[in-house]
Amino acid sequence: MIAYVLKGARLLGGEATDLVLEDGRIAELGTGLSRSGVEVVDADGLVALPGLVDLHTHLREPGREDAETVETGTAAAALGGFTAVHAMANTDPVADTAGVVEQVWRLGREAGHCDVRPVGAVTVGLAGERLAELGAMADSAARVRVFSDDGKCVSDAVLMRRALEYVKAFGGVVAQHAQEPRLTEDAQMNEGELSGVLGLAGWPAVAEEAIIARDVLLTAHVGSRLHVCHVSTAGSVEILRWAKSKGWNVTAEVTPHHLLLTDELAATYDPIYKVNPPLRTADDVTALREALADGTIDAVATDHAPHSHEDKDCEWAAAAMGMLGLETALSVVQEAMVETGLLDWAGVADRMSTRPARIGRLDGHGTPLAVGAPANLVLVDPSARREIDPFALASRSRNTPYAGRTLPGAVVATFLRGKPTVLDGKLQ
Amino acid sequence: MITHLLSAADLSRDDALLVLDTAEELAQLADRPIKKLPTLRGRTVVNLFFEDSTRTRISFEAAAKRLSADVINFSAKGSSVSKGESLKDTALTLEAMGADAVVVRHSASGAPHRLAHSGWIRGAVVNAGDGTHEHPTQALLDAFTMRRRLTDTPTGSDLAGRRVTIVGDVLHSRVARSNVLLLHTLGAEVTLVAPPTLLPVGVDTWPCATSYELDGELAKSDVVMMLRVQRERMNAAYFPSAREYSRRYGLDASRMSLLPEHAIVMHPGPMNRGMEIAAEVADSTRSTIVEQVTNGVSVRMAVLYLLLSGSTDPEANQ
Numbered sequence: 164m165i166a167y168v169l170k171g172a173r174l175l176g177g178e179a180t181d182l183v184l185e186d187g188r189i190a191e192l193g194t195g196l197s198r199s200g201v202e203v204v205d206a207d208g209l210v211a212l213p214g215l216v217d218l219h220t221h222l223r224e225p226g227r228e229d230a231e232t233v234e235t236g237t238a239a240a241a242l243g244g245f246t247a248v249h250a251m252a253n254t255d256p257v258a259d260t261a262g263v264v265e266q267v268w269r270l271g272r273e274a275g276h277c278d279v280r281p282v283g284a285v286t287v288g289l290a291g292e293r294l295a296e297l298g299a300m301a302d303s304a305a306r307v308r309v310f311s312d313d314g315k316c317v318s319d320a321v322l323m324r325r326a327l328e329y330v331k332a333f334g335g336v337v338a339q340h341a342q343e344p345r346l347t348e349d350a351q352m353n354e355g356e357l358s359g360v361l362g363l364a365g366w367p368a369v370a371e372e373a374i375i376a377r378d379v380l381l382t383a384h385v386g387s388r389l390h391v392c393h394v395s396t397a398g399s400v401e402i403l404r405w406a407k408s409k410g411w412n413v414t415a416e417v418t419p420h421h422l423l424l425t426d427e428l429a430a431t432y433d434p435i436y437k438v439n440p441p442l443r444t445a446d447d448v449t450a451l452r453e454a455l456a457d458g459t460i461d462a463v464a465t466d467h468a469p470h471s472h473e474d475k476d477c478e479w480a481a482a483a484m485g486m487l488g489l490e491t492a493l494s495v496v497q498e499a500m501v502e503t504g505l506l507d508w509a510g511v512a513d514r515m516s517t518r519p520a521r522i523g524r525l526d527g528h529g530t531p532l533a534v535g536a537p538a539n540l541v542l543v544d545p546s547a548r549r550e551i552d553p554f555a556l557a558s559r560s561r562n563t564p565y566a567g568r569t570l571p572g573a574v575v576a577t578f579l580r581g582k583p584t585v586l587d588g589k590l591q
Numbered sequence: 592m593i594t595h596l597l598s599a600a601d602l603s604r605d606d607a608l609l610v611l612d613t614a615e616e617l618a619q620l621a622d623r624p625i626k627k628l629p630t631l632r633g634r635t636v637v638n639l640f641f642e643d644s645t646r647t648r649i650s651f652e653a654a655a656k657r658l659s660a661d662v663i664n665f666s667a668k669g670s671s672v673s674k675g676e677s678l679k680d681t682a683l684t685l686e687a688m689g690a691d692a693v694v695v696r697h698s699a700s701g702a703p704h705r706l707a708h709s710g711w712i713r714g715a716v717v718n719a720g721d722g723t724h725e726h727p728t729q730a731l732l733d734a735f736t737m738r739r740r741l742t743d744t745p746t747g748s749d750l751a752g753r754r755v756t757i758v759g760d761v762l763h764s765r766v767a768r769s770n771v772l773l774l775h776t777l778g779a780e781v782t783l784v785a786p787p788t789l790l791p792v793g794v795d796t797w798p799c800a801t802s803y804e805l806d807g808e809l810a811k812s813d814v815v816m817m818l819r820v821q822r823e824r825m826n827a828a829y830f831p832s833a834r835e836y837s838r839r840y841g842l843d844a845s846r847m848s849l850l851p852e853h854a855i856v857m858h859p860g861p862m863n864r865g866m867e868i869a870a871e872v873a874d875s876t877r878s879t880i881v882e883q884v885t886n887g888v889s890v891r892m893a894v895l896y897l898l899l900s901g902s903t904d905p906e907a908n909q
Contacts, residue, residue: 351700359791362700362724362768367792431708432701476709478678480699480722 167581168196172206172542174532176508182211184538187580192534204586206542209575212512214246214277214539215493216519216528218309218338218416219392219464221485222248222279224270225263226255231469231559233270233279236489238557239467241276241584243489244541244574247520247528248277248467252284253314259284259295261303268305276584277577280525283307285326285337289315294326301333308524311338313392314439316374318344323378327387334524336414338390339378341399342440346370351480353426353441361429363479366441368396375399379406379413390522391415393466395440397450404459414522416464417451419488419495424448424564434475434482435564438468455514456505462519465492469560487563490556494570497545502571508545527580538581547573557590595707595716596894599727599772607776608749611735614886614893615746620657621885631660634899637690639681640666640719641697646860647719650884651694651728654891660899663688678702682711690714692899700724715898723763729859730769732890734777736879737814739886740855751778756808758784758840759818759867760829762791766859767818771799782808786840788829789820805840809849816857817842817867833866843869847877855879 166185174180174192181196182189197203217240223231233250240248250267252258258267264281271279283300287293289312300307310330317323317339326337347370352358354365375391379402382389394400394415406413420438425445428436436442454460468485475482496515500506506514520529530536550569553561577585584591593601602610620626636655638648648664655662667681678697685693692715695703700722707716720726734750742748755774761767761783774781781799783790794801802808809815820840822833830836842856850856856868856877864870873880 354792356793356796359793359797360768362722362765364723365792432704473677476677476679478697478699478702478705480701481678 166190166198166201167204167578167583168198168201169204169206169211169542172209172211174211175512176210179207182532184578184581187538189532189534189536189538204576208546209542209544210508211532212244212508212541212543213516213529213532214541214577214579215244215515216523216525217245217248217465217467217489218390218462218519218523219313220248220250220467220489221253221469222250222267223469224254225266229559230471233267234274235557235559236467236469237271237274237276237279238590239489241577242557242574242590243491244493244543244577245489246277246539246577246579247525248279249309249523250279250281251313252282252311253289257284257288258282259287261296261299264300264305264307265303276590277579278528280309280523281305281307282309282311282313282338285310285312285317286322291315291317291319291322294322294329297326297329297335298333301335308333308335309338309390310335311340311392313338313340316340316342316344318374320377320381324381324385327382327389328385331387336388336390336522338392339374340392341371341374341378343370343373351437352429353443355426355444357426357429363429368398368443371396371440372398372402375402379403379411382413383409383411388412389414393418393421393440393464394451394460395421395443395447397447400450400454400459403454407459414461414518415459416462417455417460418466419463419492419499420486420564421451422448422455422499423495432479434477434479435486435562437479437482437484438486439484452499452503452505455500456510461514462522463492463496463515464519465489469558470562472561475562485562487556487558487560490558491551491563491565491570493543493574494549494572497572498570501545538578540578541574542576544573544575545571547571549573594898596727596898597703597707597716597718598725599730599769599776601727602773602776604749604776607731607734607773608747610731610890610893610897611738612746613897614735614889617892617896618886618889621889627657627659629659630896631655631658631899634660634691635663635689636660636692636694636895637663637665637685639685639693639695640664641702642720644696644720646884647696650887651719651891653888655895657888658892658896660895678705679709679711682706686712686714692717692895694719696720698722717894717898720765722765724765725769726765727769727773728887728891728894729766730773731894732883732887733770733816733857733859734773735886735890736857736883737855740879741813741853749777750774753779753813754811755779755781755814755816756784756812757781757816757818758805758842760789760820760824761785761794761818762789764818770816771797775799784808784840786830805846806849809846810851812850812854814855814857815842815850819859819861819863820867822863822866837866841867841869842872844871847872847875850877857883859883
């Protein structure tokens with residue numbers, strides 16, 4: 164077993180410290196540490212964070228291997244500093260049985276770039292009609308704990324109630340894609356001043372907020388656990404703040420793009436900016452940043468959504484919704500949260516590793532950088548600046564909204580159980 | 592002058608007046624025995640229609656032909672995903688054929704914008720109606736018609752102080768969007784009248800006034816423009832029934848009598864007689880509906896001419 168000494172890394176942005184990684188664990192922390200026969204990584208000036216955990220990734224396999232595979236998606240994850248991702252269930256076939264979730268889990272193990280934790284569908288075929296075999300998925304080798312019909316909302320109130328109740332049996336959580344379907348039929352972009360001018364059908368904030376309001380009440384009523392996917396509006400934040408003040412077991416995530424981009428980009432009619440939920444206003448962005456800073460929003464989750472070139476190189480209404488996220492998430496969070504002074508690196512570790520791991524009931528991830536802890540960690544160079552080149556990404560797709568944009572920070576190394584998946588910024 | 596015509600907002604006051612004045616000049620052609628100029632000889636104009644619209648297509652076709660351009664009609668029904676060729680491949684085909692201008696009608700808002708800015712084609716793009724976004728040549732022909740009816744010397748005049756009331760399904764209307772923008776540029780005061788369900792969110796930020804009541808607006812209107820309202824909208828609860836819509840927002844003879852003597856009634860067509868407009872109103876002397884069609888050809892000639900010739904004198908090449 165090769166051991167590593169990381170020299171002079173700033174733990175959570177703090178003091179420079181040496182870390183010895185051995186047998187998959189952090190063996191020693193201190194200064195002036197050295198061992199014979201180990202690989203030395205010069206981490207001077209780099210920030211060490213626990214390996215990032217994504218609660219919301221679309222790996223597209225099985226079914227859309229032209230857009231992404233477990234191999235390419237997890238390579239992108241490792242390069243983005245992630246040591247674990249939750250693979251969403253909207254594949255083809257849908258991950259609604261033990262068989263499919265075990266397949267995805269096994270593909271993740273074979274790829275070896277990061278841990279893949281499949282998300283199970285709440286309803287059969289994401290059809291919103293009857294519950295999928297949640298227990299079978301929970302008991303499978305994939306040990307599913309997060310259930311979501313992401314891409315579709317569990318809009319039926321009774322079905323949502325039952326799902327929330329049922330997952331209590333195995334410590335599961337229902338991750339809701341909050342989108343009232345009738346209010347968003349054919350919706351194309353945030354409903355507001357701009358949608359009216361552009362003639363694109365509006366996607367009102369209330370369609371998200373009404374479902375969140377209903378679901379936090381249902382969660383309280385049945386004493387279960389709710390996670391809200393990709394919160395995008397200031398109103399949603401208010402409802403979550405209220406629900407948390409009541410002590411209800413509700414968590415929420417925000418995507419990097421909702422922390423940085425606004426609906427103004429739709430004026431280009433370039434579908435690279437078409438996403439679900441849609442980009443919102445600058446006021447929403449401000450509210451989301453504040454909510455992430457004060458903990459009302461628990462986690463940053465990428466909603467990494469690869470799409471083939473054909474699905475984006477067309478008119479807005481015909482284009483698929485979604486954007487890449489894994490390889491730019493940490494940089495976007497640095498720009499939106501760290502460089503604005505809203506969050507320090509310890510806060511970033513909490514929102515991108517600790518809390519998402521806890522929400523997903525993911526053992527061995529999101530643990531503090533302490534002696535004896537699993538050596539899942541990432542080294543970031545916060546002083547780096549990089550221009551995003553879609554063709555240099557590891558993802559099989561190119562639909563990044565940041566093409567040509569310069570973002571701060573770069574992942575230098577990622578370690579999964581003491582083994583580098585990324586070193587010198589390159590996939591191992 | 593601009594290189595594409597995608598939105599009425601692309602036109603400054605001077606641009607708009609140049610189009611209208613050029614159209615005024617070109618309209619004289621209609622009175623000549625030979626209604627044709629050699630100005631765009633050897634240039635190719637493609638009418639790319641992804642949506643059925645015979646009247647708009649033949650208007651552009653007549654305009655291009657009167658300027659001696661070669662015209663190719665390309666109708667590609669259906670959206671790119673559902674059937675057949677994508678917008679991009681269609682555009683590349685047209686580019687390969689050497690289209691100098693592409694007149695595009697599409698059900699997706701922003702499709703002409705994509706054509707113009709994606710690098711697929713080099714020619715000038717004219718928006719002939721995109722989804723629920725805009726229809727700038729319709730607004731130009733409407734302004735042209737208003738100017739002719741309401742001013743003594745149309746050429747050089749704008750519409751300063753004229754009051755235009757636009758009534759109906761503003762939410763889904765590209766005609767309304769383009770008219771609000773262009774008429775504002777030309778100095779007119781626009782009021783949109785519709786039930787609240789048919790006004791878009793954010794309409795309060797548009798350069799116009801809004802009202803839910805038609806009757807109160809009529810006495811002060813120089814122009815009333817009735818928009819087509821699809822009966823099927825009532826199925827999506829935009830209004831309870833065609834009859835109720837007609838009662839509250841339809842223009843019938845008694846409402847028409849509230850208009851000032853000089854006021855005109857416009858409709859972009861096709862009309863739903865008995866729904867938004869009564870037959871006796873549509874056929875009255877106030878109605879400019881047939882005139883609008885004639886003017887459409889002149890205005891579209893002016894647009895094609897100005898986009899393609901790079902000169903401002905249509906008879907210079909003769």
